[in-house]
Amino acid sequence: MLDSMVSIGAFAAAVGVPASALRYYDGVGVLPPAHVDPVTGYRFYDAVQMRRARLVGALRGLGLSVEEMRSLLEADDSVVAARLRVLAAERTADARRGAELLVLLAAGLEAVGSAASVLVDATYVRFVLGRVALLAGDASLDALQLVVDDGLVVLSSDRYRLARWSFRAAEPTTGGATGLVPVADLAALSAWLDGEVAVMCRVLDGVVSWSGSGPDFVCRPHQSDFPDLTTIYAALAPAGRHRRRVAPAELAGVGEVMVVNVDGCGVMLTRSLVEGTVASLLGDEVLLLMDEPEAAVLFRFPGQPEHEVLVMPRTGDQPGGADDD
Template sequence: MNDDELRGIGDMARVSGLSVSALRFYDRAGVLVPAAVDPATGYRRYAAGQVRLARLVAGMRRVGMPLDEIVTVLDEHAGGSAAGDILDVHLRRLEDGLKDARREVQRLRGLLADGQPTSATWPVATASADLDPSDFVRAVDGVRFAVSDDPAWPALCGVFVEVRESCLRLVATDRYRLAVCDVPARVRTGGPASVVAPVAVLDHARMLLDHDDGEATVDLEGDQITITATAGQISGCDVKGEFPDHRRLLQQRVAGSRHLVDAGQLKERLAEGPTKEMYREQDGMMTDVVVLVARPGGEIAVANGDEAPGPGSVAVNRAFLLDALDAPGAEQLEFELGGPTSALAISVPDNEHFVSLLMPVRL
């Protein structure tokens, strides 16, 4: 390549929108490596064809995409894949963050106005919402498997229940997995409001609402939740303790390659495939671990016993994975693999209202 065809780092910064220091950073990170480096001075020079890549990096940097996702977009774009899906995931994170910020600013304005939190400006708001009983049952079934039974973490032994704009959200996590399910709801009064409901209350409510042809009502008031069905009513108080910020966990998850999975077929492979017994230090339990691998054709396979985990694989708790396959009640699922150190995301195709995350196991 002729030196006359190369751009110096200053010129590259001018035409790409990346600063000189940013170009140096992305060189060290292996994201945007110069076409040539002077061995005597260390001066970087870039090819004309790298300008477009640099502009892509600059744009993703401006919207706050993390480095690993920038790398994934560039890799998938180079391979001809639809890298736009990763941009869409990041855009949804930004939109959710903006909604949260607007709610927080509204609460802050209320505090600045009178110095006291009110039901309109503080999270302990009241709310009442109606929904179809079948949707409530579906939401409970979608997250129930992720509820903790560890008394050392009392809040995780409950389910986060939130009345949001036009939906009811249920969230459960035991630190090793997370499940979120949104179902349509007709908000009558108040909101947004939330409590961490005792799981026994939700189990009882599910029993009342199963095969109910009427309408269910969820009322949140302070630390109290009341669920009303045709067959009866049940109430409970907020479980004490701190429930994790599930929005942050969802926003920070690493976008990866997406794969359609037949739940039944994968369960058969899990029954036949090899597992590795591992000791879990957090609770002293022995667990069976499987390694999932994304094959070149897009198939998700269970790795054989002597196959080393690579960039397109993730190790997860086998029992937890089986639970997650059953929870949505769908035959077709979508897996998102971000690599061996990223959570495995499981969702239903063309449905943004359910997602579960399985934390990776380090082998």
């Protein structure tokens, strides 16, 4: 039997795998020799192992880990072939994403000094725009405000509520600027984002544009004066001296006026505004924060603190108020 075997050096030369690599593969159990001399410890291989050795060398050259190789080599050839095809598809997709990211990063570098830009996950920003848009659409507030500054912040308002969603960017932000996405552009923008992986959001002179794997999407300039929702939010957001966690069912009922008790502090709110706010949040619990009875109340889903909605206290000009009679 030993006559049909060759030394590790001869085997290494025949299969194109270094002897040091063969010793390593033996140690990790991927390619043990056919025979080991009990006295000298010399390793010997037979011709049957040549095919396996070449496959191991090729897999290692492709960057597979020992665990991945061991899993593949323990299966039948047909199973190994199927897994290799799946791996090829995954690597093709990874390469495409990597190429897209490089293009977007290059676009961001080119924009330095002329626009603020931020790289974001396309699926997530599409979801965020859809949630924040639930509180937009009033004739004078028919746009979402985007703030690029150490990430991305999206805001909207219907005069009685102000929604704000902030999230970190996939890569460092370039510059800082504020722009508007008209509500009329949201459907087309959502369709454009669908299928993208990562996109670059750029703001220049108040106009928001998006770069992805294909042609850019440029939002139409907003024609009317638009209030700075960031400044309004900073002025109205409570510090949270009073806090209370409630279930959504506790904020529903009959009648258009409701008094919400937050940690012993009551505030009068418009029920339809409260129910619409709760519907725009996610989860089975709502965190309420307020400072005093006549100030705004902050609604937040505890599991997603980056999403919050300010609700103004009850006044005569709100829906169902005295001014509507």
